Amino acid sequence: MGPRRPLGIAVFADEEGARFGVACAGSRIITGALAPDRARSLADADGTTVAEAMAAAGHDPAHVGPDAETLRRVGTFVELHVEQGRALDPGGAAVGVASAIWPHGRWRLDLRGRADHAGTTRLEDRDDPMLRLAEAVTAARRAAGEHDALATIGKVAVEPGGVNAIPSRVTAWLDARGPVERDVRSVVAAVGEAAGGEPEEESWTGPTAFDGGLRDRLAGLLAAPVLPTGAGHDAGILSAAGIPTAMLFVRNPTGVSHSPQEHADPGDCHRGVEALARVVEELG
Amino acid sequence: MGPRRPLGIAVFADEEGARFGVACAGSRIITGALAPDRARSLADADGTTVAEAMAAAGHDPAHVGPDAETLRRVGTFVELHVEQGRALDPGGAAVGVASAIWPHGRWRLDLRGRADHAGTTRLEDRDDPMLRLAEAVTAARRAAGEHDALATIGKVAVEPGGVNAIPSRVTAWLDARGPVERDVRSVVAAVGEAAGGEPEEESWTGPTAFDGGLRDRLAGLLAAPVLPTGAGHDAGILSAAGIPTAMLFVRNPTGVSHSPQEHADPGDCHRGVEALARVVEELG
Numbered sequence: 001m002g003p004r005r006p007l008g009i010a011v012f013a014d015e016e017g018a019r020f021g022v023a024c025a026g027s028r029i030i031t032g033a034l035a036p037d038r039a040r041s042l043a044d045a046d047g048t049t050v051a052e053a054m055a056a057a058g059h060d061p062a063h064v065g066p067d068a069e070t071l072r073r074v075g076t077f078v079e080l081h082v083e084q085g086r087a088l089d090p091g092g093a094a095v096g097v098a099s100a101i102w103p104h105g106r107w108r109l110d111l112r113g114r115a116d117h118a119g120t121t122r123l124e125d126r127d128d129p130m131l132r133l134a135e136a137v138t139a140a141r142r143a144a145g146e147h148d149a150l151a152t153i154g155k156v157a158v159e160p161g162g163v164n165a166i167p168s169r170v171t172a173w174l175d176a177r178g179p180v181e182r183d184v185r186s187v188v189a190a191v192g193e194a195a196g197g198e199p200e201e202e203s204w205t206g207p208t209a210f211d212g213g214l215r216d217r218l219a220g221l222l223a224a225p226v227l228p229t230g231a232g233h234d235a236g237i238l239s240a241a242g243i244p245t246a247m248l249f250v251r252n253p254t255g256v257s258h259s260p261q262e263h264a265d266p267g268d269c270h271r272g273v274e275a276l277a278r279v280v281e282e283l284g
Numbered sequence: 285m286g287p288r289r290p291l292g293i294a295v296f297a298d299e300e301g302a303r304f305g306v307a308c309a310g311s312r313i314i315t316g317a318l319a320p321d322r323a324r325s326l327a328d329a330d331g332t333t334v335a336e337a338m339a340a341a342g343h344d345p346a347h348v349g350p351d352a353e354t355l356r357r358v359g360t361f362v363e364l365h366v367e368q369g370r371a372l373d374p375g376g377a378a379v380g381v382a383s384a385i386w387p388h389g390r391w392r393l394d395l396r397g398r399a400d401h402a403g404t405t406r407l408e409d410r411d412d413p414m415l416r417l418a419e420a421v422t423a424a425r426r427a428a429g430e431h432d433a434l435a436t437i438g439k440v441a442v443e444p445g446g447v448n449a450i451p452s453r454v455t456a457w458l459d460a461r462g463p464v465e466r467d468v469r470s471v472v473a474a475v476g477e478a479a480g481g482e483p484e485e486e487s488w489t490g491p492t493a494f495d496g497g498l499r500d501r502l503a504g505l506l507a508a509p510v511l512p513t514g515a516g517h518d519a520g521i522l523s524a525a526g527i528p529t530a531m532l533f534v535r536n537p538t539g540v541s542h543s544p545q546e547h548a549d550p551g552d553c554h555r556g557v558e559a560l561a562r563v564v565e566e567l568g
Binding site: 016017018021023084085102104106114115116117118119120121122123125128130131133134135137138141144145150152153154155156158160161162163164165166167168173175177229230231232255256257258259260261 | 300301302305307368369386388390398399400401402403404405406407409412414415417418419421422425428429434436437438439440442444445446447448449450451452457459461513514515516539540541542543544545
């Protein structure tokens with residue numbers, strides 16, 4: 001018996017946000033969570049904007065924007081993904097169903113100082129933003145521990161970046177998330193205080209609870225455990241836009257992710273594909 | 285009356301070492317202070333070596349190496365430079381004569397950790413080298429203050445450099461100098477201890493005292509004050525190679541250097557040129 005409903009496959013652009021800084025940019029744009037003008041003006045490390053990069057690749061930046069008609073035709077959205085922690089036990093189920101995505105966001109810290117010669121400027125005459133980066137990094141880890149959250153500074157840009165020059169400016173990006181929004185906000189505030197400036201919010205996604213009925217139906221169908229995740233996903237963006245959405249996770253034996261060492265066993269991957277096929281059959 | 289001795293003008297390559305990491309590379313090569321094989325294999329941030337960059341620009345890397353015959357023909361070397369601190373008083377002389385260059389060097393800190401997802405890796409499971417960078421930066425400033433020296437971390441590279449990825453590796457460069465070599469070494473050791481690793485020495489220049497007779501002769505000729513500097517110069521490399529060498533400094537009203545704000549008054553620059561002309565006449 002063929003499916004009663006049409007099936008579609010979606011590939012969203014720039015889920016990691018590695019180049020232009022906003023994760024899940026494609027799903028945020030189609031749902032309107034990311035405004036077209038802001039999307040077009042996002043710039044990479046070299047100052048190239050999304051609009052310029054699109055034009056250079058032969059695309060028309062005017063086409064960037066929400067697409068309600070396409071979304072209206074999506075009855076249910078299901079995303080299959082490797083689990084990114086160690087929530088799926090080696091001795092247990094290879095596939096899980098997502099309950100929720102933690103609230104999470106990205107903030108930019110603009111730490112400004114005064115460029116000066118490293119060999120001739122007395123310590124007391126320096127305005128060195130690298131010292132404030134050190135304070136911010138230390139505060140992020142401490143505050144995350146205090147507030148039962150996660151905080152990471154994984155991207156840093158130093159200007160002018162000379163070995164013998166005190167930096168004029170250090171830009172650092174803070175990733176913060178956790179089960180409770182208030183706690184995440186407390187971490188960001190603590191980092192801002194330590195760095196001596198207000199972190200600039202580049203993206204924010206509130207807590208996302210996936211469709212409860214769908215979650216329970218799929219967990220029952222697959223006899224799969226239900227687990228939350230701290231990682232953002234396009235599924236979370238679509239869910240926040242009101243589309244019934246579910247996620248399936250494939251076991252990650254080491255929990256390592258966003259690394260060349262990220263890994264899932266081929267057998268578990270096959271079980272993930274089988275689970276997705278059963279879900280599509282169930283919903284179709 | 286024309287000069288009795290021939291005059292030459294030297295332009296040394298890559299005095300700042302901004303691209304390949306070794307300051308005064310040109311003068312170090314011609315004097316043999318930088319070995320040809322090491323010079324050719326120095327790599328920039330993109331992994332391009334000096335040898336590759338030379339070949340791409342139409343030069344033969346085989347020509348890199350010491351040139352004793354050229355150096356033998358240099359009777360006296362004089363370098364004119366903007367002062368890089370505030371040692372020349374606004375109400376006093378516009379031109380000074382160098383006494384010495386502080387011992388100074390550059391060290392690379394390779395801080396390795398484990399790349400992981402910023403949103404799913406528990407704090408206690410992380411091996412985040414950014415935390416050790418923070419320790420190194422803080423230790424560098426503290427140790428410099430304790431040892432009457434200067435220490436700066438002005439260049440940092442983070443891999444993979446994703447906002448949502450715990451870094452696998454942070455590379456940082458330490459610039460350290462001071463009046464006393466032992467104190468500089470103590471600062472470097474303290475930074476290494478804080479960062480949990482041995483700093484790799486990329487360059488080192490011991491204390492350089494310029495030719496005493498020449499210094500006194502020029503200070504008398506110009507009625508100029510005598511001052512040390514914490515900045516490295518090609519003149520220091522030539523002096524260490526046994527060539528009678530002197531430096532003239534032009535007043536820097538703010539002391540700012542290695543910055544777009546570096547500045548000297550045009551009148552003071554003219555006095556610097558006049559002083560150099562008098563010195564050349566005196567020596568010529």
